[in-house]
Amino acid sequence: MIPFNRPTVTGNEIKYLSTAIASSKISGDGEFSQRCHDWFERQLACDKALLTPNCTQALEMAAILLDVQAGDEIIMPSYTFVSTANAFTLRGAKIVFVDVRKDTMNIDERLIESAISPKTKAIVVVHYAGVSCAMDEIMSIAERNKLFVVEDAAQAMMSCYKGRPLGSIGHMGAYSFHETKNYTSGGEGGLLILNDPQFIERAEIIREKGTNRNQFFRGMVAKYSWVDIGSSYLPSELQAAYLWAQLESADEINQRRLQVWQRYYQALKEFSNKGLIVLPEIPIDCQHNAHMFYIKVANTSLRFELIQFLADGGICAVFHYIPLHSSVAGKRLGVFHGEDMNTTIESERLLRLPMFFNITDVEVDMVISKIREFFIVKAVECN
Known part of the structure; x- marks a missing residue:
């Protein structure tokens, strides 16, 4: 796993x-x-x-x-x-x-x-x-x-x-x-x-x-x-x-994570180019630390299917926060100013892939391969 x-x-x-x-x-x-x-x-x-x-x-x-x-x-x-x-x-x-x-x-x-x-x-x-x-x-x-x-x-x-x-x-x-x-x-x-x-x-x-x-x-x-x-x-x-x-190893850790992030990004661009997923965007003024690699899929249902498909293949991928303003405490202790145009819908599309310092290139390639397999299967189902 x-x-x-x-x-x-x-x-x-x-x-x-x-x-x-x-x-x-x-x-x-x-x-x-x-x-x-x-x-x-x-x-x-x-x-x-x-x-x-x-x-x-x-x-x-x-x-x-x-x-x-x-x-x-x-x-x-x-x-x-x-x-x-x-x-x-x-x-x-x-x-x-x-x-x-x-x-x-x-x-x-x-x-x-x-x-x-x-x-x-x-x-x-x-x-x-x-x-x-x-x-x-x-x-x-x-x-x-x-x-x-x-x-x-x-x-x-x-x-x-x-x-x-x-x-x-x-x-x-x-x-x-x-x-x-x-x-x-x-x-x-x-x-x-x-x-x-x-x-x-x-x-x-x-x-x-x-x-x-x-x-x-x-x-x-x-x-x-x-x-x-x-x-x-x-x-x-x-x-x-x-x-x-x-x-003491901060630079080494940072560089390895950036390598993994870039490996994911380059391999998954083909699906982004086809409109199947959305990849992370890094604004020009920002230097990031590869804390996570996420993709966005079309909707919550597709995300659930992909999570399950990866799990069946021995890979753990997870979604992230439930927006606080939709929670019980959030409704009581806060208020959402303006219109929720992105927070909920974008959070429901987001899926985080395995990302850690000691992940191997073989493991990264296995994740990529399974995502590729998933979209091939979905393409067959749609035809």
Whole structure:
């Protein structure tokens, strides 16, 4: 069976886990955490990088840092994971969903400004599949309307927009190191980066359960105490050690995934040219990280048939998000602004193919071969 995903393994994970255990410092912010923080601050050119146990908690920290209150409105796409919305609804905010672009499945920047009201606090963009939103336009809208921008870059580590790392363009960015992501910290993991120094001091306090513990360790206060709201947002040192093994091979992982992505793209162009599928589009200003490879088929029924056909051939392919505005909680906690022209219909056509660092060329070719076989069978059925 070719799975949809296999977590990335580079070879040094066990070695670094053993080193961390031997250090007797496994509760977080030890040597491996510092290595990761330094790497991210160099790679992302941000003011501060803070590892978190997962991306959900990085987004929750962002909501607290923006002082989101009951009654505030947060603009975001509906086509995203529930954590994007939950982080802000936990603070009492109302979610205002905006339609996505058909080409990238990212929030349609042309529709954002009309969704802004006096209650709007922030725009949360999601870089779907590691492909950038139109950040110049979005940042201009935010600046004109004095709004914050949070980048949900969960899928976007090593992706860029006009040469700038995704997550480093808005006021802050959140990343995921879940086992399905390009880089993992042992199954779960996250990162919050701050691109505005005004947030750094409070972020460290929030991350340390609302205490000034970091200031104590730096000798800035004689003892630490509870000074603000917060929670336990530190990952264990074991997570950081696992992640460090991946960051050492970040370029190798990125290049291999791009090779796989390109192999799929070139082989499946014949079906795109015949109008049987739609392939991903990468805008000219975007450098993506091959987080996923998806195709779009004609409709939900055909997608179900293809999923089943691939499964019968030992291949796991999966669809993705159910739009949040159509969910029980989404209807209660948010509202869709304008007309849903693309979000639902495009999400119902989308199918993700197996994509992971250690996938072999033989496995990729098997997936391609089965897709080719499927459309040959469908062509015979139609004649």
